[in-house]
Amino acid sequence: MKGMTVIxxxxxxxxxxxxxxxxIYIIIHGHLTPGGxxxxxxxxxxxxxxxxLANGSDFMKLTxxxxxxxxxxxxxxxxxxxxxxxxxxxxxxxxFLNWLPKGNLGELVxxxxxxxxxxFVGIEVAASILSIFLALxxxxxxxxx
Amino acid sequence: MExxxxxxxxxxxxxxxYAIHARDLLSAVIACGIxxxxxxxxxxxxxxxxxxxxxxxxETISLIIMVAVVLDSSRDELFSRPDTQGYVSAVTAILLIxxxxxxFKISIETLDTFGKSTLRMAEHYIEGATARTGSANLVTGVVxxxxxxxxxxxxxxxxxxxxxxxxxxxIKGKK
Amino acid sequence: MIPYLLCFILxxxxxxxxITRRNLVKIAISLSVMEFSIFLxxxxxxxxxxxxxxxxxPANPVKTYVDPLPQAMVLTAxxxxxxTTAMLMAVIIRIYRKYGTFDIREIxxxxx
Numbered sequence: 001m002k003g004m005t006v007i008x009x010x011x012x013x014x015x016x017x018x019x020x021x022x023x024i025y026i027i028i029h030g031h032l033t034p035g036g037x038x039x040x041x042x043x044x045x046x047x048x049x050x051x052x053l054a055n056g057s058d059f060m061k062l063t064x065x066x067x068x069x070x071x072x073x074x075x076x077x078x079x080x081x082x083x084x085x086x087x088x089x090x091x092x093x094x095x096f097l098n099w100l101p102k103g104n105l106g107e108l109v110x111x112x113x114x115x116x117x118x119x120f121v122g123i124e125v126a127a128s129i130l131s132i133f134l135a136l137x138x139x140x141x142x143x144x145x
Numbered sequence: 146m147e148x149x150x151x152x153x154x155x156x157x158x159x160x161x162x163y164a165i166h167a168r169d170l171l172s173a174v175i176a177c178g179i180x181x182x183x184x185x186x187x188x189x190x191x192x193x194x195x196x197x198x199x200x201x202x203x204e205t206i207s208l209i210i211m212v213a214v215v216l217d218s219s220r221d222e223l224f225s226r227p228d229t230q231g232y233v234s235a236v237t238a239i240l241l242i243x244x245x246x247x248x249f250k251i252s253i254e255t256l257d258t259f260g261k262s263t264l265r266m267a268e269h270y271i272e273g274a275t276a277r278t279g280s281a282n283l284v285t286g287v288v289x290x291x292x293x294x295x296x297x298x299x300x301x302x303x304x305x306x307x308x309x310x311x312x313x314x315x316i317k318g319k320k
Numbered sequence: 321m322i323p324y325l326l327c328f329i330l331x332x333x334x335x336x337x338x339i340t341r342r343n344l345v346k347i348a349i350s351l352s353v354m355e356f357s358i359f360l361x362x363x364x365x366x367x368x369x370x371x372x373x374x375x376x377x378p379a380n381p382v383k384t385y386v387d388p389l390p391q392a393m394v395l396t397a398x399x400x401x402x403x404t405t406a407m408l409m410a411v412i413i414r415i416y417r418k419y420g421t422f423d424i425r426e427i428x429x430x431x432x
Binding site: 033034036038042067105106125128129132135137139 | 373374376377378395398399402403406410413432
């Protein structure tokens with residue numbers, strides 16, 4: 001898959017970093033404003049997809065068989081499960097217990113364990129959608145040889 | 146409010162009807178985008194900003210995947226002469242639509258009128274939500290604290306779908 | 321009642337597309353249209369007249385909020401719909417590489 005013209009490449013170099021930062025903002029403020037882990041994760045995946053589409057398929061050395069994004073996805077879902085099980089080991093012995101202190105309403109560091117959930121679910125969703133897109137691009141590369 | 150939602154849903158129905166009957170496959174995929182982005186406006190009118198953000202980005206990714214499938218293959222729908230099997234499926238579809246309409250007419254009388262819903266669990270979730278979960282966003286509190294098990298199941302579905310796609314699109318043979 | 325009726329008509333348009341079309345990509349598009357109608361129905365159920373969006377502002381408290389429970393269910397369902405559509409498209413790509421056509425009648429007659 002060939003890349004696009006010089007104008008598109010330069011524009012995406014300027015914009016992709018801003019889109020990535022916007023995705024991180026939506027994940028971290030998930031308990032204060034609309035958004036949360038799922039929306040922010042898909043936006044981060046969109047920043048990477050933009051870079052791959054504009055620069056062609058030899059951008060991140062995509063012709064290798066191994067993909068590093070599946071490792072991030074599996075690690076993130078393991079951390080989510082451990083956080084959920086940790087409610088069983090402390091306190092009132094319920095699954096998904098919210099055991100960190102809750103703080104004041106409306107501040108950034110508040111609502112217990114919820115920001116940690118948002119961050120790791122966001123990493124997992126971003127890695128999943130990037131893996132789907134990379135599988136498609138690598139399949140087209142190897143079929144057209 | 147009812148009039149605005151009805152107009153936008155009518156436009157979505159027209160877009161879906163064009164997407165089914167289009168001759169060119171790329172036009173059909175783009176007309177599917179009309180339905181998706183019209184749904185974003187409906188979510189904003191129904192006071193659901195969380196859903197609007199998720200739907201707009203997910204619809205963009207879905208359109209990218211569909212266009213990647215359609216672009217390097219034959220882009221015309223094949224000319225279909227109506228034969229006996231086409232007539233049988235059309236008659237089956239019309240019969241099914243009539244039966245479903247009858248059941249819809251029975252069940253619409255048990256729903257409350259639009260805008261005055263009396264769901265019992267809503268008061269329980271809203272009343273002590275900020276004190277019990279500590280988050281200002283009520284939907285995030287419901288998704289991760291009151292109904293966290295559903296979120297774990299959904300993350301599992303995503304991981305399984307990625308596993309399935311990586312298995313299907315693999316062409317390395319045995320060396 | 322009119323928003324519910326139009327939402328149901330959207331579902332029926334999708335169902336008609338799945339039953340009567342011969343092209344695989346059209347079947348996938350109609351399945352996606354059926355899923356959208358279900359999301360719209362869930363969002364319509366939870367709406368309260370004069371309610372506000374479910375974000376609590378600690379400065380000025382508000383009495384009535386829109387119901388947050390159907391919104392939580394639709395949030396999960398949207399992402400699952402993306403995963404299902406992506407998997408369907410992967411299967412369609414494989415079928416096209418092997419048989420060279422999108423038409424389901426010719427694929428049924430070829431048999432490997």
